[in-house]
Amino acid sequence: MNCKNTLKKSPKLVVIGAGIAGVGAAGKLLTHGFTDIQIVEASSQPGGRIRSSLFGKSTVDEGAQYIHGASGKNPIFQLAKEHGLLQDTHDRVDPELSVLTNMQKQMDPDVTKEVKNLASSILKHAHLIAQQKQYTQANSLADVYLEEVKTLIAQWDGDHTDLRRQKLGLLSMLMKWQCDHLAAGSLSEVSVHVYEEYKHIEGHDRNSQGLFPNLLQKLLEIIPREKLLLNKPVQQILWNGSFESEDNSLYPIKVLCEDGGHILADHVILSISLGCLKANGQSLFQPRLPEQKLNAIQSMGFGTMNKIYLEFEAPFWDENTEVIGLVWEEETPLSCQEPNLTEWWKRVPVFYVVGPTGRYGHLLVGTISGKEAEFIESLSLQEVASSLTCLFRQFTGRSSLPELKNVFVTKWFSNPYTRGSYSHISINSTGDMIDLLTEPLPQATEGNGSPMLQLLFAGEATHRSHHSTTHGALLSGWREAERLIDLYSTK
Structure with missing residues (x-):
């Protein structure tokens, strides 16, 4: 069966998490003609682990602050340069x-x-x-x-x-x-x-106090305000099902929110922190994630x-x-x-x-x-x-x-939507486990008639060679967007 022949012309997409991975994914999809996109963010502001607060005479960064590898090969550096955000930064040499x-x-x-x-x-x-x-x-x-x-x-x-x-x-x-x-x-x-x-x-690593919140705002400019829902924690994701909408269309995914509402979708990009997956991975998905993926989530390192x-x-x-x-x-x-x-x-x-x-x-x-x-x-x-x-x-x-x-x-550990700061490869994990976590669901096995790419996984912890970094997070969001772009390509 040719999966592309059965795909909807205008798929309904949900991005969970408005950190730089989720915002990056949504932005790329919008620029490639996808229109039915909804970003749901649990907290009261976008950014995830990119956040600033007033302190002293100015604002200071609670989270991301350094561009790791300040060169044209780093997408964060390149975007910051394009948007004129590098004036107040300096290399840490x-x-x-x-x-x-x-x-x-x-x-x-x-x-x-x-x-x-x-x-x-x-x-x-x-x-x-x-x-x-x-x-x-x-x-x-x-x-x-x-x-x-x-x-x-x-x-x-x-x-x-x-x-x-x-x-x-x-x-x-x-x-x-x-x-x-x-x-x-x-x-x-x-x-x-x-x-x-x-x-x-x-x-070099470039000290960029204040750059990341400004860069996030630039990335948000191409996303219509109504496509970003704040204060919208997700309670559970029902997937690999058949859920009917008001117009009798069928969708494989239903995203249940803590406020009692729900959103139907063809595809969901999850860009929540590994800390949240560790805390909620067993109960967040119905049916449960495959045991190998759950084991990878629990085995990988994530600290504060x-x-x-x-x-x-x-x-x-x-x-x-x-x-x-x-x-x-x-x-x-x-x-x-x-x-x-x-x-x-x-x-x-x-x-x-x-x-x-x-x-x-x-x-x-x-x-x-x-x-x-x-x-x-x-x-x-x-x-x-x-x-x-x-x-x-x-x-x-x-x-x-x-x-x-x-x-x-800062209080990244007690924040219920981060549960820590960022990932590392623990003694119980390997780089292969990062690849395993990254694999979308359901698996494309022979004879599997389920719709493709229902659950896609993004975030810094899903990038094998650039985990723990903002550029790794952004690249992971772009990667998952490109999976969907390729899936719906007419080539």
Whole structure:
């Protein structure tokens, strides 16, 4: 049977989730002549994990902030360039890192750079190191990182005790920083093959505070307002059925919404977060998703990385400082593996200086991941401010350092429509599982008379080589749109 001969001329499409993947998919479909499209978004504004809030003198990004690979090969960079949004951005090229220790010392920049380069090389090449050194039991990044640290400890035996302590503390700090990049609670949760799967795009990471909300608005301009429904959480998706509309047309999908309404569709593009799929995947679909797909959803890594914005009356850092690192001299990578909620601030490895000062005032933003990132969402802003004021007084040795003027903490874990920040390849998953999650349903098996491509899956977690990124999310939305464009092509 030729499926294309049985297709409707004007299919009814529903996109669930108005993040950049869903908006990108809908925009591409509209430009290719599809007209019956409805985007349903659970929250009160589009954007998903692209969101900004007023803080200090301006707005700050709660989620996406960096263009990873600022070059013409990155669709985010290319779109930002076309829309004239790159004026206030700058490349993050080996930022000036000023490292303080809890013993009120400032680490030698040359030592900092040397250890940072060592740690970066170990992590980026962990899969190769495991092969070369025959670490046959190495499943996680931590397995390789900690073995290499043991080697470094032996090499540093000749160092002065204080220097050796600082180097080990710095390796611990860098390990936490890497967890922030991966939205992971521990490197022991992350597959040793994570950087083998992830493909870097040429170009530096570009700091683009405020760019992503503006870019999202540009992408929304081609979508008629009536095609975007906000505050419309989905309760369940009934698929592979036969549902009759008021005009007696039949549709294979019925999307049930929490407000009691429903939408019939020929195709649904799901661009919700992997965190939501993990939490609701068993009950969201009727019939249930195939066990292999459910297993992929549960096995893949998805964690929380929160930002902590701090406003000061006056800076305590030098004007050339871009990143402030915090090293606990008593820590080593071997000693700080377990979550520590009572001293959650020890999990914040760095604070970035938010600039320019004229636009933002005197702001720092810290990053935190793991159980501690989840825990701080339950604290009051006063508790966070008090703890971090004490932290900075300890590291600077300035007991008179003023109280913070203002604090803002993102809450991606407790947000019911994200349940975390972004994905990584866990020790229980593989790149093949990302491909499995991406496969549309129902499967195109021989003799299967079901309508094609009923459920299509998008979002950053579905892009094998660019997971965890906004460009991966956008590309995934375009990918699913192109499946439908190809399906309805007259060629």
